[in-house]
Amino acid sequence: MNPDFHVPDLEWCEQTVPAWREHPAADFFYSSLLATNGAAHDRLRRLVGRRFTARRVAELSSTVEKTTAELLDGFADATAAGGVADFQELVGYPLPAAVVGGLVGVPRADEARFRQLGADAGRLLEPVRTPEDWARADRAVEALREYFADLLHRRRTHPADDLATSLLARCAPATAARPADSDEDPLTERELVDILVLVFVAGFETTTGLLGTAVHALLTHPDQLALVRRQPELAAAAVEESLRWDGPVPMTERIATRPSEVGGVLIPAGASITTVLAAGNRDPEQHPDPDTFTVRRQDIRVLSFSAGAHYCLGAALARLEGAALIRQLVGRFPGLALAGEPTRRSGVGLRSFERLPLATTG
Template identity: 40%
Template sequence: MTARGRQDPYPLYAALRAHGPVLHLGSQLIVTSYEQASAVLRDPRMLVADRDMLRRQLGPAYAARPSQALLTDSVLNTNPPDHRRMRQLVSGAFTPRRVAGLRAAIDAQAARLADRLDSGGPVDLIEEFAVPLPLAVICELLGVPESDRAWFRPVAVDFAGAVEYAASAETAKRADDAAAQLRDYLIGLVADRRRSPTDDLTSQLATAAASDSAALSGTELLGNLALLLLAGHETTTNLIGNGVAVLFDHPAAMARLRAAPDLAPAYVEEFLRFDAPVQVTSRVPATAMTVGDAAVDGSVEVTVLLGAANRDPERFAAADTFDPARSDNAPLSFGAGAHFCLGAALARLEAQIAFPLLLTRFPKLRPDGAPVRRDRLVLRGYAHLPVRAG
């Protein structure tokens, strides 16, 4: 996909969908329909690219990519039975009760960050609000000391390039440099928490590793902590930025949410559907099977275009229209099946807090300059979104 296409991929998605719900292109199967995407994501015969697959695909380059190596032993790149074991250990931080218990802390953090927008002049919503809010929340969960978070921030942003398809050389290098720094930092954090455990997820996972046969190995621990950092901030940053930009384009919808903040959950679901923060994922069949009318096997990579599935007119009426009042809204932006995003409930909560706060605190919130999208396909969001709050 060209740089222009990455800025607005939806016309391309529609063109692909016009050729059918799945397209078999050489060693790749492209899935564009909601029905087929959901089926692929939920099918236990569909595997993610694990360590062995990545080593075969990348060859000697695998060892030279710290970002790939760091994530390989996380739930993102692991299949059963290891995936189930890891997920059970990590999911304790994201139970409904634990997430609900974070509401007061998120409210307070969002309010503090909103103070920084109230300068009277133009500010970058991404820099001042959309990045630091979820990053502060995930750092709190992981137990990253507040004094380290200024360092953590650019490292986390660069590390997000690790999951990009066909990343540019510059993006890949920045992701690898960030991964090397992050790995060293996490090794120190884990060692510190084993000496002096606290009530955070790093302590829980690190201390379990010393006594529980089902606990994470050393590389699994580092990989999952790195993944939580990446997924815990990047998706929500994009959700907030994309959502605010959509509201700027739909002033009537913006006014409705400002007048009725309790509509926030429905708006967040429609933001997720209309301009998904995660656009693409992939699977590899464990055995010969069919996807739609296409025969596939382990030699074929199945690329699921989540952004296309969320705009499928067979599933969503007026799919290219932003409509937060639509019923039965179930976007695939957080995936589905065994690899459904662990932090989905937390991301939703942060967004449900952020949008009403921004709109009620700043009744005149408006764009103030040209927004800049990141040149990425998998993680779709803004690098800069200049606004004026007053």
């Protein structure tokens, strides 16, 4: 990341959102991995990053394939005999929720309750937040914090192979309870709770968006859908082109740390800059004929996962889920088709389908 620009953090929040202490959501967001800089960010990222190495993600491949197949069984039942089903409800949300839930430690039985909480917490990504946005986000963050505090309480007596258990060992003071190989400051209880909230919600919110927009892109480009059906090895390329063409995170914010110049425009220190990732993904200098959706596009360099210090930890996992879903979906349902008007999520902070009605006998 360019050192001339930082993400908005608590210091920025103090100056710009004077009433931030009234909002649990602001306290959560502006001290999270998404909104910390320098050493504070590096410390948190190192702790979480161990669960998202290439080796660990590769180990999840069979789990992702199995979970995808199970969810598509339910989708097949719901669309049998000409039925119509909401893809997002039956597959687009449950798949990433199950995968990241397994990583974090959320039982499958609990996952259904988080879809609305995730959407409400996601209002924090809106560039302009209304009082209603703040109210929804505050309620969601309070409920999520309560849930994960209780999960940690359970993990203290019933440990498991998950992120919650592994980070608990780094939550104690510098005593024998702390791992001998740890050279990091121990996490506070609140930091640990907030890490779990962020990893879980970010892990399903954005990937839910990706799965829905990828399926929609293929269904509205039948020539590309037919190509992937004939050559299922193109599933990963279809996901990459979907990220470029209609990615789930269209923009991100940065703060100028010093006077700078971008594209001939002078930017004063302290100015807020909105970087439109969606526009960069359609830059004709980088991607010729950028408004055309083609899964055979070469040299794709998407900005959808950001870059530098804030590159998305879950990028490889999201790609793995997307490729598994596309490969199985197009191979299993040759008559797959849109079956009604999709409903886009309100707001501009995240691009996702609230509802994506599909049929399998189109």
